[in-house]
Amino acid sequence: MALNPVNPDTTVDIDAIRQIVSQNFPESLDQLIALARIPSVAWESFDASKVQESAEAVAALAKSVGFDDVRIATAPTDEGKQGYPAVLARKPAAEGKPTILLYAHHDVQPPGDRALWDSEPFEPELRGDRLFGRGAADDKAGVIAHISAVRALEVAMPGHGLGISLFIEGEEEAGSPSFRNFLEENRADLAADVIVVADSANWAVGTPALTTSLRGMVAGEFEIRVLEHAVHSGMFGGPVLDAPLLAARLVASLHDDDGNVAIKGLLSKEEADVDYDDAQFRSDSSVVSGYQLAGTGKLTDRLWNKPAISLIGLDMVSVAESANALIPSIRGKLSMRLAPGQDAAAAGAALKKHIESLDLRGAHVSFKLTEEGSSYFQDAENDAAARLMNDCLRDAWGTEPVNTGIGGSIPFIADLKELYPSAHILITGVEDPDSRAHSANESLHVPEFEKAIVAESLLLARLANNGLGE
Ligand SMILES: [Zn+2]
CATH class of the missing domain: 3.30.70.360 (Alpha-Beta Plaits)
Structure with a gap:
């Protein structure tokens, strides 16, 4: 069924976007399953040809949504070794339109002990609302969210003029050893007004989140x-x-x-909007019964802001x-x-x-x-891109999004900040607290995944329409 393209001169039709994403969602899911079958572990003891295979699969997906300029590229690490292959695809911006950089990674964590898995790690399996498999969430779902959002934009607003760069890294789980050099070698191609890093988590099933701080x-x-x-x-x-x-x-x-x-x-600092349930934290962290948790204030502040x-x-x-x-x-x-x-x-x-x-x-x-x-902090209320992203999350979920932190760090965020000081960074994600990234039985909540694609499609469409409105 052909949909009426959104008129670029008017506000974005949310229902049209939702419908386009929904129609294409079976294909999105198939693409995710195919990608998650490739054991692309960028660790030396694993088969490097699988990382190349997944880079080629991502490059083909990029071409399928209208990127003409698609490259598989590597950069050397500081030790002089060649890094694992990343995919870089570009649609240049029309005059006066902003450019957005969409980041995710196509490499995955090793599967770990097979005995702890209820299904084969590299044979993705749908059970109930969840898709189980290594990389089903972290971060092949991030890759497919980007691909699906670009496809939705192309259907909804052909000739949109938005500049889009897709940067899908191939060694994030190995500590991104050539990331900095890759950025420097491709500095001009990766330059953007807004950078979306789709490698984080939502607050809960039903509650979207924008990650606004990293320790x-x-x-x-x-x-x-x-x-x-x-x-x-x-x-x-x-x-x-x-x-x-x-x-x-x-x-x-x-x-x-x-x-x-x-x-x-x-x-x-003490500024978390939400708190971690005490019993949930005890269960997630596996502290022994009767253990007295350390520190004072909200658990979320102890984890994110102290x-x-x-x-x-x-x-x-x-x-x-x-x-x-x-x-x-x-x-x-x-x-x-x-x-x-x-x-x-x-x-x-x-x-x-x-x-x-x-x-x-x-x-x-x-x-x-x-x-x-370095740590990272975004003042979401005073950042035009963060406000726009929160609007898109609210519209996609029909729920107020929350701003969350991460107790750990994403070291390359500091590199992005340093090389592109004026770019707005948005750390989004498709995971939820039960996704178990890096563990056995990693999974993706499939209905939440669709909402994440709707939110990102809205973001692209609104940026194409009005930029950041600044
Ligand atoms: Zn990840």
């Missing part, structure tokens, strides 16, 4: 030396507190009695090799998550100062920072 992080290693060499604990124990005992004091000093991070000078610090590694004598000796030195690694807006270098300096000014009986203590990642 930053710093990590570093401490070393404590007490003795030049190990000595007998019977002969020397007593006057000497050895390295592990002093490390325990160091680690204990990182939090106050409530379990809040005790490093002075760190940013900490710092957190963990001891993630410790080098000392193992239990199997333990002897009755005082241990001369110890090394540990700390990882700290930072509130959105916190300067990472300043936070690293605060942690270093905290550790080096501790009273550890004159032991030799050093601390060196090893990693640093």
